[in-house]
Amino acid sequence: MCAVRYNTPRVNLNLNVRGLQQSATLRINELSHQLIREGRTVYKLGLGQSPFPVPPAVVDELKANAHQKDYLPVLGLRELRGEVAEYFQRTQGLPFSAEDVMVGPGSKELMFILQLVYYGDLIIPNPSWVSYAPQASIIGRKIHWMHTHVTSNWHISATQLERLCQSDPDRPRLLILNYPSNPAGTTYTMEELKALARVARQYGVVLLSDEIYGELHHNAQHVSIARFYPEGTIVSSGLSKWCGAGGWRLGVFLFPKTLHWIRDAMAVVASETYTSTSAPIQYAAVRAFEGGLEIEHYLQQSRRILRNLGRLIWQKLKDAGVTVPEPRGGFYLFPDFSPYQDRLFKRGITTSEEFAERLLRDTGVALLPGSHFGRPENEFTARIAYVDFDGARALAAAETIPLSKPLGKEFLYKYCERTLVAIDKLIAWLEE
Numbered sequence: 001m002c003a004v005r006y007n008t009p010r011v012n013l014n015l016n017v018r019g020l021q022q023s024a025t026l027r028i029n030e031l032s033h034q035l036i037r038e039g040r041t042v043y044k045l046g047l048g049q050s051p052f053p054v055p056p057a058v059v060d061e062l063k064a065n066a067h068q069k070d071y072l073p074v075l076g077l078r079e080l081r082g083e084v085a086e087y088f089q090r091t092q093g094l095p096f097s098a099e100d101v102m103v104g105p106g107s108k109e110l111m112f113i114l115q116l117v118y119y120g121d122l123i124i125p126n127p128s129w130v131s132y133a134p135q136a137s138i139i140g141r142k143i144h145w146m147h148t149h150v151t152s153n154w155h156i157s158a159t160q161l162e163r164l165c166q167s168d169p170d171r172p173r174l175l176i177l178n179y180p181s182n183p184a185g186t187t188y189t190m191e192e193l194k195a196l197a198r199v200a201r202q203y204g205v206v207l208l209s210d211e212i213y214g215e216l217h218h219n220a221q222h223v224s225i226a227r228f229y230p231e232g233t234i235v236s237s238g239l240s241k242w243c244g245a246g247g248w249r250l251g252v253f254l255f256p257k258t259l260h261w262i263r264d265a266m267a268v269v270a271s272e273t274y275t276s277t278s279a280p281i282q283y284a285a286v287r288a289f290e291g292g293l294e295i296e297h298y299l300q301q302s303r304r305i306l307r308n309l310g311r312l313i314w315q316k317l318k319d320a321g322v323t324v325p326e327p328r329g330g331f332y333l334f335p336d337f338s339p340y341q342d343r344l345f346k347r348g349i350t351t352s353e354e355f356a357e358r359l360l361r362d363t364g365v366a367l368l369p370g371s372h373f374g375r376p377e378n379e380f381t382a383r384i385a386y387v388d389f390d391g392a393r394a395l396a397a398a399e400t401i402p403l404s405k406p407l408g409k410e411f412l413y414k415y416c417e418r419t420l421v422a423i424d425k426l427i428a429w430l431e432e
């Protein structure tokens, strides 16, 4: 009897997926855990996960809603959609209503569906978060990376966008702008946003404004570009970063009325794929977006810790001669280590990938190479996620220091120790 013969799976894979690996952020996390299981000491500056716990009021709400078992509407729980719209009215003065909101199992999934239903080129700054480009390649969209430089905070400019649009003015385009930025920790000024909005409007570019780190602006001064280009901007946010709930998987998109046709197309795909977002999580999210004193206080302390820690790391790297823009929000830095290029070459390190691998092997510090964010392979850039510390402990300790006072070195070495030890190890390794 002839044995059943299967083609090797590789051959039957969709061409757009063949050769792709799992997302770099998740791989570095799993590799770090594997090394820890093997007994290695690993400093986890790879995955960008909030170090802080979910606020207790939101956890309580999840407990109280564990019994919610029904499928919810595809676009999301009505009450949550209303609360999200109100939140953006309150914090950004944006005139959204419940109808404008779509809830999904993480903003990442919503971004994928957006790219699937919207037919146009993807425009992203270089560097950008690791998943925008792979999503576009899986779907088969053309990707246009916009070059940036460390000296301009890794930001794109309106002039650049204008030049691109002028080259083929009627081409449909989707620009993703993420600020405060993953991977850079910088954020666009109001003037930069206004200028970008002007060009986007002129050429009818659909803008996806990824504001997942908005609440983690270190000085609580986040401004949405939707204020300047409301009719063409989809705002993206979720619970993962400011609410410490990455694993809960809850993201939201807000659409202007002019783009409800995109919302409707996305709802079709959602209904045929994930159906609706987890019911208990949506009920708990109502509490998160409702805000109030307790959540505001939690955010104030989270920002304070991140602001002080980010600045100290930035200062340390600068003192060591590394080029790195000052962080303004979130929990990332994207340094350029090229001042160490000659020393790295002598050690046989020629790419950012080798840089990250050798650093991990020699010191236990896990971070992500710049190449995963679109940077040239032979450029010594990397993303540092300064999140390897016990956020609950740090929050409790910050309570004992008046808000008017900065959290000094002593505090940071005590409560964010692993992260700072990792930075010291990184610098010592560079200087070896």
Ligand code: GLU
Binding pocket: 023, 025, 026, 046, 047, 048, 049, 108, 129, 130, 131, 182
């Ligand atoms: N956004 C986080 C990061 O960049 C992790 C989540 C993810 O990539 O899916 O590290």
